Amino acid sequence: MLNNEYYTQDQHGPYEFYALGDFLLESGETLKNAQLAYAMHGELNEAKDNAILFTIMFSGTSKNMEHYIGPGKALDPDKYCIILPNQLGGGLSTSPHNIDGAQAMAGFPIVSIGDDVVAQHQLLTEYFGIQELQLVTGWSMGAQQTYEWAIRYPDMVKRAAPIAGTAKCTSHDSLYVDVFSEALKSDSEWNKGNYADPYACGDGLKRLAHVFALMGFCPEFYKQEQWKRIGFDSMQEMLSEFWEAWFQPMDPNSLLTQAKKWQEGDSSRHTGGDLVKALSGIKAKTYVIAFEDDMFVPVEDCKFEQHLISNSELKVIPSFMGHFAMLGLLNEDFKLIDSLFGALLSCDVS
Amino acid sequence: MLNNEYYTQDQHGPYEFYALGDFLLESGETLKNAQLAYAMHGELNEAKDNAILFTIMFSGTSKNMEHYIGPGKALDPDKYCIILPNQLGGGLSTSPHNIDGAQAMAGFPIVSIGDDVVAQHQLLTEYFGIQELQLVTGWSMGAQQTYEWAIRYPDMVKRAAPIAGTAKCTSHDSLYVDVFSEALKSDSEWNKGNYADPYACGDGLKRLAHVFALMGFCPEFYKQEQWKRIGFDSMQEMLSEFWEAWFQPMDPNSLLTQAKKWQEGDSSRHTGGDLVKALSGIKAKTYVIAFEDDMFVPVEDCKFEQHLISNSELKVIPSFMGHFAMLGLLNEDFKLIDSLFGALLSCDVS
Numbered sequence: 001m002l003n004n005e006y007y008t009q010d011q012h013g014p015y016e017f018y019a020l021g022d023f024l025l026e027s028g029e030t031l032k033n034a035q036l037a038y039a040m041h042g043e044l045n046e047a048k049d050n051a052i053l054f055t056i057m058f059s060g061t062s063k064n065m066e067h068y069i070g071p072g073k074a075l076d077p078d079k080y081c082i083i084l085p086n087q088l089g090g091g092l093s094t095s096p097h098n099i100d101g102a103q104a105m106a107g108f109p110i111v112s113i114g115d116d117v118v119a120q121h122q123l124l125t126e127y128f129g130i131q132e133l134q135l136v137t138g139w140s141m142g143a144q145q146t147y148e149w150a151i152r153y154p155d156m157v158k159r160a161a162p163i164a165g166t167a168k169c170t171s172h173d174s175l176y177v178d179v180f181s182e183a184l185k186s187d188s189e190w191n192k193g194n195y196a197d198p199y200a201c202g203d204g205l206k207r208l209a210h211v212f213a214l215m216g217f218c219p220e221f222y223k224q225e226q227w228k229r230i231g232f233d234s235m236q237e238m239l240s241e242f243w244e245a246w247f248q249p250m251d252p253n254s255l256l257t258q259a260k261k262w263q264e265g266d267s268s269r270h271t272g273g274d275l276v277k278a279l280s281g282i283k284a285k286t287y288v289i290a291f292e293d294d295m296f297v298p299v300e301d302c303k304f305e306q307h308l309i310s311n312s313e314l315k316v317i318p319s320f321m322g323h324f325a326m327l328g329l330l331n332e333d334f335k336l337i338d339s340l341f342g343a344l345l346s347c348d349v350s
Numbered sequence: 351m352l353n354n355e356y357y358t359q360d361q362h363g364p365y366e367f368y369a370l371g372d373f374l375l376e377s378g379e380t381l382k383n384a385q386l387a388y389a390m391h392g393e394l395n396e397a398k399d400n401a402i403l404f405t406i407m408f409s410g411t412s413k414n415m416e417h418y419i420g421p422g423k424a425l426d427p428d429k430y431c432i433i434l435p436n437q438l439g440g441g442l443s444t445s446p447h448n449i450d451g452a453q454a455m456a457g458f459p460i461v462s463i464g465d466d467v468v469a470q471h472q473l474l475t476e477y478f479g480i481q482e483l484q485l486v487t488g489w490s491m492g493a494q495q496t497y498e499w500a501i502r503y504p505d506m507v508k509r510a511a512p513i514a515g516t517a518k519c520t521s522h523d524s525l526y527v528d529v530f531s532e533a534l535k536s537d538s539e540w541n542k543g544n545y546a547d548p549y550a551c552g553d554g555l556k557r558l559a560h561v562f563a564l565m566g567f568c569p570e571f572y573k574q575e576q577w578k579r580i581g582f583d584s585m586q587e588m589l590s591e592f593w594e595a596w597f598q599p600m601d602p603n604s605l606l607t608q609a610k611k612w613q614e615g616d617s618s619r620h621t622g623g624d625l626v627k628a629l630s631g632i633k634a635k636t637y638v639i640a641f642e643d644d645m646f647v648p649v650e651d652c653k654f655e656q657h658l659i660s661n662s663e664l665k666v667i668p669s670f671m672g673h674f675a676m677l678g679l680l681n682e683d684f685k686l687i688d689s690l691f692g693a694l695l696s697c698d699v700s
Contacts, residue, residue, distance in 0.1 A: 170569065170572065170573055171572040171573065171575075171585050172564070172569040172571075172572040172573065173569075175560065175563060175564050175572070175585075175589075176564055178560060179533075179557075179560050179561055179564050182533070182557045182560060183529075183532070183533065183536070183557070186533070186536035186537075186553070186554075186557060187536075188538065203536070204536075207529075207532045207533070207536060210525065210528060210529050210532060211529055211561075213525060214522070214525050214526055214529050214565075215564075219520065219522040219523075219648050219650070219651065220648075220650065221522075222520065222521040222522040222525070223520055223521065223522065223650075223651070223654075225521075235521050235525075239525075295645070298569050298570075300569070300570065300573075301569065301573070304573075
């Protein structure tokens with residue numbers, strides 16, 4: 001086990017663990033003694049009908065979405081019980097660097113979006129006894145999970161807000177994942193995932209960070225030197241102290257487990273590859289939220305899927321931050337997203 | 351000298367050489383015994399006033415732009431003398447792999463857009479005796495040269511058509527160059543430019559090719575599987591037989607020499623960093639040509655500079671090919687660009 005201080009309660013807590021046991025994956029392999037790490041804000045009411053599920057993006061943890069939760073915000077813990085489950089392989093839940101044996105490191109199995117959703121469903125129904133979710137939302141890979149939830153458990157999901165992500169990963173998005181995965185795996189320490197140090201592949205992680213910087217913020221963000229608004233004096237400082245600093249402490253195998261999951265994300269697998277059928281089965285009142293000039297997930301790709309969902313609306317948020325508007329580093333982005341959560345939660349779905 | 355069969359008359363000819371001699375670069379260094387390789391179509395008339403200069407993009411040669419030249423096309427060699435000078439460091443002109451001594455390979459000096467333009471000016475004026483150019487055009491790094499020409503020799507350039515490129519490289523574009531340069535330099539054979547084989551760094555070149563594929567064509571190109579229209583059965587086949595095949599035979603030091611030149615391209619260096627002053631000094635009738643959804647050089651960046659040029663128009667070409675519309679792989683792209691050349695050449699500039 002390669003202990004990595006990044007993936008700790010200290011850095012990302014508090015979070016709890018739910019024991020999934022030996023967990024059968026879509027691939028047919030069983031993840032041994034699997035643990036689902038989740039954070040929870042607010043309390044489940046007696047009727048168990050005030051729950052919100054907020055799923056997590058690539059390279060992120062439940063901690064990174066906490067700014068959307070708080071008294072006075074749409075995701076108000078005084079009213080709702082908000083559960084944020086961390087991805088299998090994502091670092092806090094069972095992941096390549098926190099298990100021993102044959103499934104450690106490069107031996108970690110392929111995990112799918114469906115595996116996450118089934119594990120989360122088990123937590124919510126078997127552990128908490130929840131049968132109804134007021135809202136399922138998530139950003140990027142979180143949107144992939146949101147779609148999977150709304151498609152697989154249509155009667156349980158009352159409202160859905162997939163944000164800047166797709167039900168089916170597009171070819172271009174898949175190529176993006178290839179490019180940043182190759183940037184990481186080109187590291188001289190990579191050794192096909194059997195590196196020797198918990199902070200290995202620093203050069204590869206730096207290159208990956210630059211690919212994210214390139215595609216993550218809009219060209220206009222750079223042109224207008226908007227990095228000043230998020231606290232940096234120069235582009236170089238932002239690259240180093242924001243992007244590189246974000247990825248540098250992470251575990252390469254964990255990132256690549258998530259990357260593969262991202263790339264293979266396809267909620268139409270449960271309808272024989274028929275995406276129209278999959279999306280038209282969604283019963284939730286759905287806001288498909290897209291970010292203008294998002295280079296990861298163009299608005300057009302979100303719009304394409306939104307049109308296939310009956311009770312849905314497309315909400316396009318203008319932002320210089322592109323895909324990373326969700327981080328809410330610019331207050332206007334946070335406010336718009338928060339207000340969409342509020343508007344969706346106030347929609348009558350009875 | 352690392353001979354590379356790619357950079358030969360056989361592959362890219364016919365072209366001629368003009369001896370620049372010991373050529374003083376902007377950096378202060380002298381490029382020894384420099385040779386400028388250029389192709390020529392049509393004949394210079396007696397008045398020497400029928401010349402067109404067509405400059406060359408990153409990783410390309412004069413051969414790659416030949417499809418715009420021919421009887422019945424706007425760039426008609428029966429009417430015009432069309433000269434295509436290859437970049438210094440670009441592979442055919444003096445480059446890291448075709449010289450010996452201290453300036454070979456990693457010892458090759460930094461070359462600028464201004465160096466190319468001064469070398470081209472010397473060829474045109476001293477060798478050919480040309481004092482007037484009916485048109486200067488070029489795509490991408492060719493656009494950088496076009497801007498530099500129109501700014502430095504305003505009385506000589508009657509018309510200018512910078513295509514999908516900028517007078518001053520933007521921060522985002524510079525980050526793009528960093529990303530693909532890092533992809534190449536991460537190759538285990540790179541050895542800081544002192545690799546042992548003329549076809550070294552195959553893995554790095556493949557990674558670089560994927561970065562180009564990601565940013566070169568639009569997401570919509572991939573979504574609509576437009577690769578079928580350019581002769582490929584699958585995305586994977588296109589990646590391999592188009593993008594990887596394009597870069598695989600090239601010399602890494604040559605590509606990185608061009609990359610550095612691209613990144614540092616800034617025609618405002620001759621006006622003390624004042625881009626407004628630089629662009630407002632252009633006298634040429636100018637078509638600033640941009641490609642819709644170009645991820646290298648967004649339309650907005652072209653528009654920004656076009657507004658600063660007095661006698662100019664912005665021409666936006668819709669294409670699924672993004673930045674690479676210029677290759678004319680889709681016939682509608684070729685036709686639109688050809689017609690813009692025709693329209694510009696028919697503008698009265700007397």
